Amino acid sequence: ADGGGGPALSAAPGRAQVFTAVVDTFLEKLVAAGSYQRFVSSYRCFYKLQPQLTRSIYDQFISQLQASIKEEIQEVKNEGNLEGLFSSLDKIVEEAKDREEPAWRPSGIPEEDVRSTMVPYFLKHRSYLRRVLREKEEENRKVAESVLMGRDRIAELEQLIQARQQAWQ
């Protein structure tokens, strides 16, 4: 079912979701660690003097830190087109889900690896050449027949002429 509404709880979370969730958790825990109590206990002298300002400074500090971190993450996502890549990878992984054996990995030797990439083109070329050869052979067979027939006809004509010549001797 498409359209708005509830979250897709049935499907396993995609990489993009996990990514966002993990970053959010990091931030949450960091903010929890850097609590106001902790801040106050570090800056006790200032707090005694300016309690309200301390609160306001802390709030700004936390919100600015969170904003910067989120912005950085967004920049990384945009630069690397991570959203798109994550969704592609999710699809690729899903397609391979029934497969258990380890998949191919680059051997590190380009000359070895490039072979298989060229095979499909070579196979196509081979079937093309086979077809062209077959057609040419067939065509030539027919032309050869015509040539043989022509030779016979010429021999026939030569005989007729000889017969006429003799009649005129």
Add this chain to the structure above:
Amino acid sequence: MSVDPMAYETQFFGFTPQTCMLRVYIAFQDYLFEMMLVVEGVMLKKLNGIPDCKISPSQIRKCTEKFLLFMKEHFDKLFAKMEEVLLQLVLNIPKNVVLPEDRVQEQYPYSKEEFQALQDELQQLQQQCRAEAAAEQALRAELEEQKAVKAELEKILQCFDGLENICREHGAGNFKESFALLTQSSKKLQDVLKDVEEKSKRMKQHDQLM
């Protein structure tokens, strides 16, 4: 800790996952330090405006260092945890997965020898095609020649047939015979002429000797 170069992931993402994590770590850390400096700056500014302030800048600096130390510790631990999850679940390609661009590797696992055999076969096919093309040229050339020869021969036949028709039309049915006889008599005449010539030559010689 074994270092997995994550080369296949790099091929897919266009960057090394670990490098990406490092970049993010440094950026986050920089923001943290920056924010702390801002905090310190605001406090110092405020204190500057207060006459007879009991709190020195170095005290504030000590507070900052205390807080920062604490934050950094948690930051590092939390980041390490985040990095681990991201490298394992998000920025990785499972072992059973081959990327679409590499599917050919599993579809056509040709060994060096098999590949060479395929190339050889292609070469041979190309040679055969060339041979057939040459054969075609030769055959068509002969056909052309035959056409010309046939035309000539047919013309000669027509000549003969034409003569026959003339004879028939003019009722000289024995023209052929007469022509044959004529050819024979002219030959005889030629022989006689030759005889006479010789005889006269001999007579002249004879005369000279006399």
